Amino acid sequence: GQQLNQSPQSMFIQEGEDVSMNCTSSSIFNTWLWYKQEPGEGPVLLIALYKAGELTSNGRLTAQFGITRKDSFLNISASIPSDVGIYFCAGQLTGATNKLIFGTGTLLAVQP
Amino acid sequence: KAGVTQTPRYLIKTRGQQVTLSCSPISGHRSVSWYQQTPGQGLQFLFEYFSETQRNKGNFPGRFSGRQFSNSRSEMNVSTLELGDSALYLCASSLRQGSGLEQYFGPGTRLTVT
Numbered sequence: 001g002q003q004l005n006q007s008p009q010s011m012f013i014q015e016g017e018d019v020s021m022n023c024t025s026s027s028i029f030n031t032w033l034w035y036k037q038e039p040g041e042g043p044v045l046l047i048a049l050y051k052a053g054e055l056t057s058n059g060r061l062t063a064q065f066g067i068t069r070k071d072s073f074l075n076i077s078a079s080i081p082s083d084v085g086i087y088f089c090a091g092q093l094t095g096a097t098n099k100l101i102f103g104t105g106t107l108l109a110v111q112p
Numbered sequence: 113k114a115g116v117t118q119t120p121r122y123l124i125k126t127r128g129q130q131v132t133l134s135c136s137p138i139s140g141h142r143s144v145s146w147y148q149q150t151p152g153q154g155l156q157f158l159f160e161y162f163s164e165t166q167r168n169k170g171n172f173p174g175r176f177s178g179r180q181f182s183n184s185r186s187e188m189n190v191s192t193l194e195l196g197d198s199a200l201y202l203c204a205s206s207l208r209q210g211s212g213l214e215q216y217f218g219p220g221t222r223l224t225v226t
Contacts, residue, residue: 003154033214042116042202042217043155088155097168098145098206098215102155 006089006103013079014111021106022073023089031092032065032072033100038085046087047074079110114139116205116218124224130191133221137184137205143167144186145215146178149200158201161186162209190223198225 006023013019023032031050035043047058049065049072056063062075072089089103117136125131137144145168146158157170161180178188184205190197200222204215 002156031213035217040219040222042118042204042220045214045216048214090155095210098143098160098162098204098209098213099157099168099170100145100147100155100204100215101157102147104154 002101004089004091004101004103006106008106009104010107010109012109012111015080017079019076019079019083019108020073021087021089022071023091023103024071025091025101026070027091027093027101028069029091029101030069030094032063033090033092034061034063034072034074035088035090036085037088037105043088076108079108081110081112083110084108116203116216118201118203118218118221120221121219122222122224124226125193126226127193127195129193130189131193131223133188133190133201133223135186135188135203135205135218137186137203138216141205141207141216142184143206143209143213144180144184145204145206146186146188147202147204148172149202149220150198155202158188160209167209193225195225198223 034046037043047063054065060077086105090100143162145160160168180186200220202220204217206213
């Protein structure tokens with residue numbers, strides 16, 4: 001199946017550290033979304049990006065839509081234990097479709 | 113406002129059986145998309161419904177089908193189950209169809225095929 005390249009695959013950090021992860025694609029996307037998924041639950045929307053170059057924050061989270069429209073990054077500042085989970089990027093192509101193409105996920109573990 | 117709900121949350125079936133999963137979107141949302149999540153393939157798009165019509169379809173065999181009702185609730189059916197169909201099935205709702213819209217996911221239905 002089609003997936004976006006997301007890195008790193010996993011991160012094991014200390015509480016208080018900053019985190020950065022990114023997604024790249026060979027396709028141009030109209031929208032980038034970042035989700036967090038916890039065990040046994042569905043992905044929860046964190047940030048939505050709609051324009052190339054857009055930089056959006058949600059609390060300690062900041063995400064940017066790359067100017068080439070082929071990449072996006074997510075930063076988490078001052079991580080806390082409840083940040084633990086799998087983070088997914090998702091890209092949406094142009095047109096009359098809600099179809100999302102997901103990244104491979106970044107597993108984040110935060111040690112208190 | 114209630115979120116996306118999916119029933120059942122867990123299901124165990126045997127090979128060859130068929131299964132129907134249900135999804136109720138956020139009130140006012142008219143678009144429902146279905147995804148399959150497995151450790152090996154990640155999250156893969158199954159299909160998308162809007163106004164009771166399938167608008168887009170992923171690369172899954174015809175054993176996977178769905179429908180949407182007039183109240184926007186959607187069901188997904190898998191016939192002749194195979195072991196490889198074991199997965200978390202997620203639905204996501206959106207206000208309407210079209211790129212550039214936020215999608216909200218339900219908790220998923222964990223299907224195990226034995």
